[in-house]
Amino acid sequence: xxxxxxxxxxxxxxxxxxxxxxxxxxxxxxxxxxxxxxxxxxxxxxxxxxxxxxxxxxxxxxxxxxxxxxxxxxxxxxxxxxxxxxxxxxxxxxxxxxxxxxxxxxxxxxxxxxxxxxxxxxxxxxxxxxxxxxxxxxxxxxxxxxxxxxxxxxxxxxxxxxxxxxxxxxxxxxxxxxxxxxxxxxxxxxxxxxxxxxxxxxxxxxxxxxxxxxxxxxxxxxxxxxxxxxxxxxxxxxxxxxxxxxxxxxxxxxxxxxxxxxxxxxxxxxxxxxxxxxxxxxxxxxxxxxxxxxxxx
Numbered sequence: 162x163x164x165x166x167x168x169x170x171x172x173x174x175x176x177x178x179x180x181x182x183x184x185x186x187x188x189x190x191x192x193x194x195x196x197x198x199x200x201x202x203x204x205x206x207x208x209x210x211x212x213x214x215x216x217x218x219x220x221x222x223x224x225x226x227x228x229x230x231x232x233x234x235x236x237x238x239x240x241x242x243x244x245x246x247x248x249x250x251x252x253x254x255x256x257x258x259x260x261x262x263x264x265x266x267x268x269x270x271x272x273x274x275x276x277x278x279x280x281x282x283x284x285x286x287x288x289x290x291x292x293x294x295x296x297x298x299x300x301x302x303x304x305x306x307x308x309x310x311x312x313x314x315x316x317x318x319x320x321x322x323x324x325x326x327x328x329x330x331x332x333x334x335x336x337x338x339x340x341x342x343x344x345x346x347x348x349x350x351x352x353x354x355x356x357x358x359x360x361x362x363x364x365x366x367x368x369x370x371x372x373x374x375x376x377x378x379x380x381x382x383x384x385x386x387x388x389x390x391x392x393x394x395x396x397x398x399x400x401x402x403x404x405x406x407x408x409x410x411x412x413x414x415x416x417x418x419x420x421x422x423x424x425x426x427x428x429x430x431x432x433x434x435x436x437x438x439x440x441x442x443x444x445x446x447x448x449x450x451x452x453x454x455x456x457x458x
Contacts, residue, residue: 171205172325173296175213179223190222192294192309194380196357199261211223242298257439258287260295260305263452264382268402277446282353285437293383297431303441304430306447312426317435320443322426324399324453325419326358329412340395340416343368346415350394351376352385358422359397365420386412401426 177187178198188198206213213227222229261270266288277416278286289295295302297316312318328346328361343366351359352377361369379385382398389396390411400419406412428447434440 164352167208168201170237171201171208174201174235175205175237176231178202178214178221179227180235181407182222184221185207186221189309190439192292192307216260238299242296245301247298248417254440255283256285256287257443258289258303259303259443260289260291260300260302261403262292262308263290264304264386264402265306266290268386268405273450276450277443280446281439284442286443296347303335303434303437304403304428304443307427307429309424309427311413311425311429312430315432316429317432318427318429320425321448322401323421324401324425325421326362326397326399327419328362328384328395328415329389329403329407330395330398330415330440331390332410332413334389334392334394339413343416346395350426352388352396354382354384354385354397356361356422356424358420361422362397362418366418368415 174191177190179182181187181345184198184202185195186194188195191198195307196404200293200441201215209230211226212224214221219322258411258442259270263365267290270288274286274288278284289300296366297305304370305317306321307313311320330349332339335349336356340349343363347363347368355378357374357378359374360370376394377388380401382396385396386398386403386406387435388394389398390406395415403412407414429445430440430444
């Protein structure tokens with residue numbers, strides 16, 4: 162009779178939350194939202210039929226059962242990581258696996274990747290587009306492009322792009338009658354994301370917001386940008402993701418005001434791959450592409 166396993170997607174969020182005794186820190190480590198971690202832990206508790214955490218407002222602590230379960234899960238995940246290490250020696254030496262956010266993959270990396278493949282035909286590149294933070298030991302990833310505040314010890318990392326956020330909309334939205342002030346902007350549909358900086362933007366515009374903003378929310382910026390292109394509302398997004406859409410007229414920047422969020426793009430890789438020719442070639446290529454883009458070439 163097959164074993165009844167718990168939902169496997171719940172185990173990494175639980176292990177991180179148990180190890181850090183914080184849903185927020187686990188969310189940051191795994192590149193998920195606090196709500197996603199809380200949801201996965203709750204699903205695991207429902208599957209097991211017992212609470213794994215004591216909840217004290219925003220603070221959490223492990224129950225006795227949760228602590229015992231965490232030790233077993235940590236050991237099991239460690240064994241999986243060791244098995245992956247053993248298999249890693251047999252992987253194809255010409256393959257380069259890159260982990261990247263779906264939004265950055267679709268709107269920046271993929272349109273340019275053909276140039277890397279043409280320049281490095283001996284490298285077989287494998288792109289993993291995911292919102293989850295790559296586990297280099299388990300996921301067989303060589304290098305990642307991460308967006309956040311960093312750093313990510315013990316991994317090596319290099320900051321490559323500090324982005325800025327601003328509102329964008331289709332020039333055809335509302336038959337071309339676009340908001341001209343922050344006050345008017347509050348009267349249209351605002352498109353939100355998991356990483357939502359509307360409150361910070363309105364505060365910088367001199368219009369602090371009280372309470373929650375309405376509007377549709379997406380877990381990836383590429384979806385909010387496409388919604389804006391279709392004229393469904395105004396998105397607050399990053400220049401690296403919409404620069405070409407603005408150039409071709411699919412979107413317009415509504416206001417000159419931009420904000421820095423303190424988050425940035427970084428290349429991240431394991432220390433043992435620091436001298437790997439494939440990893441080095443990809444790092445150099447990404448930095449070259451960013452340099453050429455900034456210079457307008």
